[in-house]
Amino acid sequence: MSDRLPPLTALRAFDAAARHMSFAKAAEELHVTPAALSFQIKSLEEHLGQPLFRRLNRAVELTEAGRILAPGAAEGFTTLQTAWAATRRFQRIGTLTLTAGPALTAKWLAPRLFEFARLHPDIELRLSASLKVIDLRRDDVDAAIRFGISDDADLASYAARPDWVTPIMTPELHERFQTPESLRDAPLIFDDSLFKVAPGCDWPSWFRAVGMSYSPATGTHFSQPDHAIDAACAGLGVALGRRPLIIKDVSEGRLVAPFKVAVQTEARFRFICLPEAKDRPQIAAFREWFFAEIEKTAHMWDDFEIIPEKELGRP
CATH class of the missing domain: 1.10.10.10 (Winged helix-like DNA-binding domain superfamily/Winged helix DNA-binding domain)
Structure with missing residues (x-):
């Protein structure tokens, strides 16, 4: 043989x-x-x-x-x-294949991508809106934007600003519910995805942040954050919205975030790629643009009191 x-x-x-x-x-x-x-x-x-x-x-x-x-x-x-x-x-110097969650894609990325395309007309962006667990060494993906507690061993990982949640509602609904105390009687919306990635950022935590002991038992539940935000835009009720996902609707007046108190989670968005690929021109260009876009609107929340959820404890 x-x-x-x-x-x-x-x-x-x-x-x-x-x-x-x-x-x-x-x-x-x-x-x-x-x-x-x-x-x-x-x-x-x-x-x-x-x-x-x-x-x-x-x-x-x-x-x-x-x-x-x-x-x-x-x-x-x-x-x-x-x-x-x-x-x-x-070999694909002019192509960038990126994956990001559906909520971030719909509420934050998609409305801004025209600016990236304007700045980098030589880069063909291929965006997959998915929460699928990926292997950057095996799958045909160059980089990913993921939300949660970092578990990016053996990857180049760049963390965005800490994320937080605050109540959001339409201006019309705010006329009826003008104080945190009044939310006891408001129709509340629950984003069930928060329990998976940021379990300390829920309605009871936010009420503790404003000095109230209240754990709402009823409301409308959604499994995806963008669906909860869309329901709030439609006037269904008051939702807890995450900063990057509500910014467009708040800045354009469809929603208001009136109470100026937010609960910060340890989870955050991260831009991840392979260590050996981090300096490839198209990956570096998108990463720099991504974080620059975040900073453009950071001032909108300067008057908010941001309370880390770990300081609030549990009831």
Whole structure:
């Protein structure tokens, strides 16, 4: 038996068949005929000098040799795919593929992207609005904007300003509810996503921040923050809005944030990318623009009292 590696096509055929435990499904994945795939695996077995599969009546199963080879073959092809994807991204000097959450995309990014395009007409931005967990080394993504407590080990991570929440409502609704105490009688809106990323920033915490002991039990619940904000814009009730997600509606008068008290969370937005990619021109350009845009509106909240949620405790 030779120590020389067998042909890559034969190993790829084996890897697909071992994953699917089916020659037919493996052939379909590789866009070859089952006969061609079977030939590749047979040539691999001849190269090795022993069978890798037991051919049963309507199925196949791995032999002991096949079970030994399968994990290494899978890992090898994953490594190759990762390296190939990274090499392709390196070539795309004029393209930036970015992912950000749907709420940030709709409420903050999309209304501002014309400015980035004006400043960088040579960069083609491809934006995916998704909360999917990504692997920047494997997935076809250059950078991501994520919200939460940092868990960005082995990545280049740049944190934005601390985030916070404050009550928001339409100007018409504010005419009826002009004090924090009056919110006891207001229709409240709950953004349930806050419990996942910022559990200390809820209605009871905000009421404690203004000196009230009140835990509202009823209201309208939404699973996404932009939906809760849209409901507030429609006059459904009073919502707790996060700073970057409410700024456009507040600045354009659809909403007001009248009470000037906010609860700050330890969670925040971060711009993340691979360490070796942080200085690529298109990534550096977007990162610098992103943080500059945040600073443009930071003054809007200068008269707010911002109270860290960890100082409020629990009831």
